[in-house]
Amino acid sequence: MNRLKLGLIINPLAGIGGPAALKGSDGAETVAAARASGAVSQVARRVTKALSPLLEVADEISWKTCSGPMGAALLIDLGFPDIEVVCSVPAGFLGTSAADSRRAVQQLQSKSIDLLVFAGGDGTARDICDASGPGLVVLGIPCGVKMHSSVFTRHLLGVAPLVLDLLGNRLLTAGVGEVRDIDEQAFRNGLVKTRYYGELPVPESLRYMQHTKVSGREVEALVVEEIAADFVDDMQADQTYFVGSGSTMARVMSSLNLTYTLLGVDVIRNRHLVHMDATEAQLYQLASTQPCTIAITVIGGQGHLFGRGNQQFSARVIAAVGPNNIDILATKSKIEALAGEPFIVDTSDSGLDDKLTGLVKVRTGYEDAVFYRVVAQR
Secondary structure (H helix, E strand, O other): OOOEEEEEEEOOOOOOOOOOOOOOOOOHHHHHHHHHOOOOOOHHHHHHHHHHHHHHHHHHEEEEEEOHHHEHHHHHHHOOOOEEEEEOOOOOHHHOOHHHHHHHHHHHHOOOOOEEEEEEOHHHHHHHHHHOOOOOOEEEEEOOOOOOOOOEOOOHHHHHHHHHHHHOOOOEEEEEEEEEEEOHHHHHOOOOOEEEEEEEEEEEOOOOOHHHEEOOEEOHHHHHHHHHHHHHHHOOOOOEEEEOOOHHHHHHHHHOOOOOOOOOOEEEEOOEEEEOOOOHHHHHHHHOOOOEEEEEOOOOOOOEEEOOOOOOOOHHHHHHHOHHHEEEEOOHHHHHOOOOOOEEEOOOOHHHHHHHOEEEEEEEEOOEEEEEEEEEOO
16 A cells, blocks of 8 residues: 655644743743743644544554654554654653754655644744755644744644545645744744745645636646746756657647657757757766756656656666656646546666655646655556
């Protein structure tokens, strides 16, 4: 079974300063003052409420988490059967720190998790942002005093529906959540000073762009035009692009006024054709010497990204390009035609296949994208 791999990080001190009117929970002195006032963290209660609905599909989820109060203890108490502790943290409630959260992010991401669920406030979101690498998709359970970042669900019961959509391989819009924080000292003095720290990919409920639909359905030709325009506008100077086969990719080439091979791989750089119908050897030579991006679509009705009809993208070519340099283009209608089946990779290299699995971002319109799951062919 291709279980959904969820990472979990809990900041057990999040929100503890709220009941004591301390306007936040950052810093050892603030935590000590909160505890001296008798304040008790509500994180465990809130995370329990958010995750309990997932017990109905517990056998379909594989949790990767931290030891003790930062994840494992609560998951065990809830009764989830598949829990792997990948990051050890101090056992004591007060022993955990921001450094533990940052270290946990890196260790969890190394396990190729599909989605990182974290519980905390803006300070925790900053730690996630600081430590995350390319491709990490996150979802925040709101538990803090300061909640200015847009990486959190609007309420606790908003977590499970998104995870259930992922389990059902239903489309989710690929959103971007801002990570913001306030100056706690200024806040205590009555001033609200927010600061932008960065952005993180977040899943959102599916939305269609209104101008690409008629009677609730996409206009396929128009959407393909918009996908191609979005890709072309994002092309970078001095980046080499391997453009795969299919009508969607052909539209990218024609929008650049370039000759193309419908069933082959064409190479472009600085919007000029470098190779038409390139061989695997040519692709590997280029990928080994310069920054490259693979641009592909999904095979309609099958769901394959690699391993069917594009053998020019061999395991060594994909590895040389890098899993984070793959751009997938497809209409929502084309993905929905898979009837809930995930995308498939089959490169004949199981280690590489594992690196390619998880949630991927798919261009589905102009400045519009979705997240969709990729699994390995076993």
